[in-house]
Amino acid sequence: MSAEITTPVDPTPVDPTPVDPTLVGTTATVAERGGVRVPWRFIGGRAAFYLFTAWAAITINFFLPRMMKGDAVDAYMARSQGQLPPEAEKALRALFGLDKSVPLWQQYFDYWGRLLHGDLGLSISTGMAPVGQAIASALPWTLGLVGVATVISFVVGTVLGAVIGWRRGGRLDALVPITTFMGTVPYFWLGLIFIAIFSTLLGWFPAGHAYEVGVDPGWNTAFVSEVVSHAALPVITIVIASIGGWVLGMRNMMLTVLDEDYITVAQAKGMPNRRVLWRYAARNAVLPQIQSFALALGFIVGGTIVMEMVFSYPGIGLLLLSATNAKDYALMQGIFLVLVLAVLIANILADIAYAILDPRTRQTEA
Amino acid sequence: MTAPVMTAPASESEAAKSKKTFWTQLSASMAMFSNRKSAAGLIILGVFILVAIFAPLIAPYDPTEQNLDATLQAPSFQHLLGTTHIGEDVFSQIVYGTRGVLVVGFLATIMATVVAVVVGVTAGYLRGWKSESLSALSNVFLVIPGLPLMIIIASQFADPPLWIIAAVLGLTGWAWGARVLRAQTMSLRNRDFIQAARANGEPLHRIILVEMLPNLMALIASSFVGTMTAAVLGLTTLAFIGVIPVSNLNWGTILFWAQQNSAFPDYWWWYVPAGLCIAFVGVALALINFGIDEYVNPRLRSAGERARAMKKKGLNVNDAVTAVRTADDEESQA
Numbered sequence: 001m002s003a004e005i006t007t008p009v010d011p012t013p014v015d016p017t018p019v020d021p022t023l024v025g026t027t028a029t030v031a032e033r034g035g036v037r038v039p040w041r042f043i044g045g046r047a048a049f050y051l052f053t054a055w056a057a058i059t060i061n062f063f064l065p066r067m068m069k070g071d072a073v074d075a076y077m078a079r080s081q082g083q084l085p086p087e088a089e090k091a092l093r094a095l096f097g098l099d100k101s102v103p104l105w106q107q108y109f110d111y112w113g114r115l116l117h118g119d120l121g122l123s124i125s126t127g128m129a130p131v132g133q134a135i136a137s138a139l140p141w142t143l144g145l146v147g148v149a150t151v152i153s154f155v156v157g158t159v160l161g162a163v164i165g166w167r168r169g170g171r172l173d174a175l176v177p178i179t180t181f182m183g184t185v186p187y188f189w190l191g192l193i194f195i196a197i198f199s200t201l202l203g204w205f206p207a208g209h210a211y212e213v214g215v216d217p218g219w220n221t222a223f224v225s226e227v228v229s230h231a232a233l234p235v236i237t238i239v240i241a242s243i244g245g246w247v248l249g250m251r252n253m254m255l256t257v258l259d260e261d262y263i264t265v266a267q268a269k270g271m272p273n274r275r276v277l278w279r280y281a282a283r284n285a286v287l288p289q290i291q292s293f294a295l296a297l298g299f300i301v302g303g304t305i306v307m308e309m310v311f312s313y314p315g316i317g318l319l320l321l322s323a324t325n326a327k328d329y330a331l332m333q334g335i336f337l338v339l340v341l342a343v344l345i346a347n348i349l350a351d352i353a354y355a356i357l358d359p360r361t362r363q364t365e366a
Numbered sequence: 367m368t369a370p371v372m373t374a375p376a377s378e379s380e381a382a383k384s385k386k387t388f389w390t391q392l393s394a395s396m397a398m399f400s401n402r403k404s405a406a407g408l409i410i411l412g413v414f415i416l417v418a419i420f421a422p423l424i425a426p427y428d429p430t431e432q433n434l435d436a437t438l439q440a441p442s443f444q445h446l447l448g449t450t451h452i453g454e455d456v457f458s459q460i461v462y463g464t465r466g467v468l469v470v471g472f473l474a475t476i477m478a479t480v481v482a483v484v485v486g487v488t489a490g491y492l493r494g495w496k497s498e499s500l501s502a503l504s505n506v507f508l509v510i511p512g513l514p515l516m517i518i519i520a521s522q523f524a525d526p527p528l529w530i531i532a533a534v535l536g537l538t539g540w541a542w543g544a545r546v547l548r549a550q551t552m553s554l555r556n557r558d559f560i561q562a563a564r565a566n567g568e569p570l571h572r573i574i575l576v577e578m579l580p581n582l583m584a585l586i587a588s589s590f591v592g593t594m595t596a597a598v599l600g601l602t603t604l605a606f607i608g609v610i611p612v613s614n615l616n617w618g619t620i621l622f623w624a625q626q627n628s629a630f631p632d633y634w635w636w637y638v639p640a641g642l643c644i645a646f647v648g649v650a651l652a653l654i655n656f657g658i659d660e661y662v663n664p665r666l667r668s669a670g671e672r673a674r675a676m677k678k679k680g681l682n683v684n685d686a687v688t689a690v691r692t693a694d695d696e697e698s699q700a
Contacts, residue, residue, distance in 0.1 A: 049498060049501075049502065052502055053502055053505045053506055056502070056506045057506055060506070168669045168670050168673045169669070169670040169671070169672070169673025169674040169676075169677060170673070173670060177649075180649065180652045181645060181648075181649050181652075183648070183652075184595060184644070184645045184647070184648020184649055184651075184652060185641060185644065185645045185648070186599050186602055186603060186606075186641060186644050186645075187599075187603075188603060188606055188621075189621060189637070189640075189641035189644070190641075192621075192625070192630050192637065193637075193638075193641070195630065195631075196630045196631030197631070200630070200631050201631060248652075252659060252663070252666055255663075255665050255666050255669045256663060256665050256666070258665075258669070259665045259669070288546070288549075288550075291545075291546060291549050292542075292546065299542075299596075302512055302513045303603075305513050305607075306513075306603050306606065306607060309607065321607070343508070347505070347508075358553075360553060360556050
């Protein structure tokens, strides 16, 4: 299509006349002239805000498990079935900071003190191992799974949505209901169906776990290929289940943006269609997508709890489930903390990206 | 199902055409359901609602009635969707399970949407610490992983009542909509027509209700539908994990028992229908959302039609300037 353009017109006036109307122009002109400047004041303000959010979330994390009936020590004593002397209960309570004679606010400050030293406590359900250690061994699996799946889903879905929106009224419109349908199927059900079809019936993928028992973990090709083949089916499941939202969101925003006057102007100037599509329409239509990126990440992290159960994947979700069943407070709190921090970091990144891409938000927020 | 929805706004708006009140606005906003996509979605949802209401009449068996003579049977005329490992009729379980899913889903969604709109629009319109503290509130709720929270609260009760499950799903579900609405309101706040309204001295409630809300309808609607989808998914997921007591029969419970008794992959009639039902409800909600979107944002509706109309004339919608040069156009299409 762009072959018809004979005289390419530069979008930005490189050589402005002395009386440049854009000097008094819009916020977009200001931003354009400043280049992609990092808005430090904005980031500082947001950082303070996120610190508050982290504090609130950690505080809630402290109180939530203590609202439960029965606690870790009760559960542990019950499991040992009288083999431990009653004095052991007191010692355990002191060890876990669950001593009922200690007032709640004291427990709270002790909790913070240990947290700031990087001490997340001991995990009862994994044989008194440090919680940090248990999480550290599970976290990379979840991060890899969720990270890869989310990035693939976001990029592919957004690009697909942009193209569908651009070729509106075309044959590609049929993709929207299909991806939407796949998005309404529960993750875990899709996972179970895929296991049934692709591993049990067809034998294309292994049915679960991160790697086979016999393989030595390490940076060798055998192990890496093993990990990739085991992660393929969960990743495919998450991508298929989550791509519909990105496609639909992007397509709808594209249809809105493509009707804007600046698109008409850009085309009237004879700008190549490719540039109009990606730099003018998609660039603006992607803003709401970025807004929902961090949110979707939190949602998907929650969804992996079930996915990992279905695939017996040794990630943080599986760990959380066993911790909850064993009423392992320390481990639950640690996992909560990690999930909270992950979502917060994702929010910060999305905010920064949004501020760079949308000058309006940056201006009023700074 | 759709007939009253489609005719009601027309008659109402004619009666009160002379004066523009809140009620005429409301009836006019009901018109968003009078298109084919929304109608299709409402019909599907209506069928599920009818099934939920008349479950005892539709289900041929008691959902928990055991029949050890007919275990793990494939679908037949006696058991439309076969039987489970202890001879329960899967079709009856699906029918009764619709109740649990819809009641909890609607309760949770209504709670979540009301909170999302109030918090989101207020936080978006206000400035300074008020906006930031409301945003902080929604962010705190956003970062709390919904599923673990649900697990913790559910374990407080031996048999959590439906409204508690709904409340927790709503509690964890409103933050998304509030944040998206806040962002959009913040963006709207700086647009010219809002500035003009403020300069004209329009009162705050008029700016929010008349100037902003119509521009937020798409987001509110998609937030409602998204929350409902999430609530249905959340409920079935929790039931599948086994957190919700199995006495709360819903589609997730069926999948829980299927997974527990290794129904995968052989006994497809046990696990396929429940998952498809969840998907159908989701599709119905998505269709309603498509319709609402196209009503609120006519560009979504007209863009495809216009493009197809232009294509019929041999024009390409994306070649705004060169459209007159028909020969080139046909070339570029090929």
